[in-house]
Amino acid sequence: MRKLLFESLFRRPFTETAPSPDDAALSELAAAVGRAARRRLGRSLSIREVDAGSCNGCELEIHALNNAYYDVERFGLRFVASPRHADVLMVTGPVTKNMREALERTYHATPNPKWVVAVGDCARDGGCFAGSYAIVGGVAEVIPVDLHIPGCPPNPMTMLQGLLALLERVDAVAS
Numbered sequence: 001m002r003k004l005l006f007e008s009l010f011r012r013p014f015t016e017t018a019p020s021p022d023d024a025a026l027s028e029l030a031a032a033v034g035r036a037a038r039r040r041l042g043r044s045l046s047i048r049e050v051d052a053g054s055c056n057g058c059e060l061e062i063h064a065l066n067n068a069y070y071d072v073e074r075f076g077l078r079f080v081a082s083p084r085h086a087d088v089l090m091v092t093g094p095v096t097k098n099m100r101e102a103l104e105r106t107y108h109a110t111p112n113p114k115w116v117v118a119v120g121d122c123a124r125d126g127g128c129f130a131g132s133y134a135i136v137g138g139v140a141e142v143i144p145v146d147l148h149i150p151g152c153p154p155n156p157m158t159m160l161q162g163l164l165a166l167l168e169r170v171d172a173v174a175s
C-alpha cells in the first residue's frame with residue numbers, strides 16, 4: 001500500500017492529449033458569425049442560454065464558447081443574463097414539464113426580432129429522454145424553433161457554424 005501511494009505521487013496521470021482544434025478555422029468562423037451579426041443587427045449578437053432540462057452536457061460545451069480558447073466575446077457574441085437583452089435564445093435539453101412555463105415566459109420576455117436555437121439531440125425530440133413521464137418533448141413542442149444544432153452534445157465549433165447558418169438564413173429572408 002505504501003509503495004502504491006509513493007508511486008502515485010510521482011507517476012503522471014493517465015490522461016489523453018486533448019484534440020487540438022484548428023485555430024485558423026475557429027477564428028475565421030467566429031469572425032464570420034460576428035460580421036453576419038453586425039450586418040443583421042448593427043451591433044453584437046446577444047444570446048440568452050436556457051436549460052429546459054438537460055443533463056448539463058450541452059451547457060458544458062456552451063460554456064466552452066466563453067473560455068480563454070474560444071473567447072467568442074472578441075467577435076461580438078455575448079451571453080446575457082436576461083432574455084430582455086437577448087436576440088437569440090439557445091435552448092438545451094428536452095423540455096421538462098417543470099420547465100415548460102419558464103421556457104414560455106422566457107420566450108415572451110425576449111424582444112422581437114428574436115430567434116430560437118435548439119441545441120443538442122434532446123432539444124430536437126427529447127433524445128435519450130424521449131418517452132419519459134417527466135418531459136413534454138423537444139423545444140418545438142413549446143416554442144417556435146428557427147434552427148436545430150444536432151449532437152450529444154454538439155461541440156463549440158458546430159455551435160458557431162449553427163449561429164452562422166441562422167444569421168445567413170435571416171439575411172436571406174430579409175433581402
Ligand code: SF4
Pocket residue numbers: 053054055056057058092093094119120121122123127128151152153
Ligand atoms: S443532447 Fe446529450 S449532452 Fe445534450 S442534454 Fe441531451 S443527453 Fe445531455
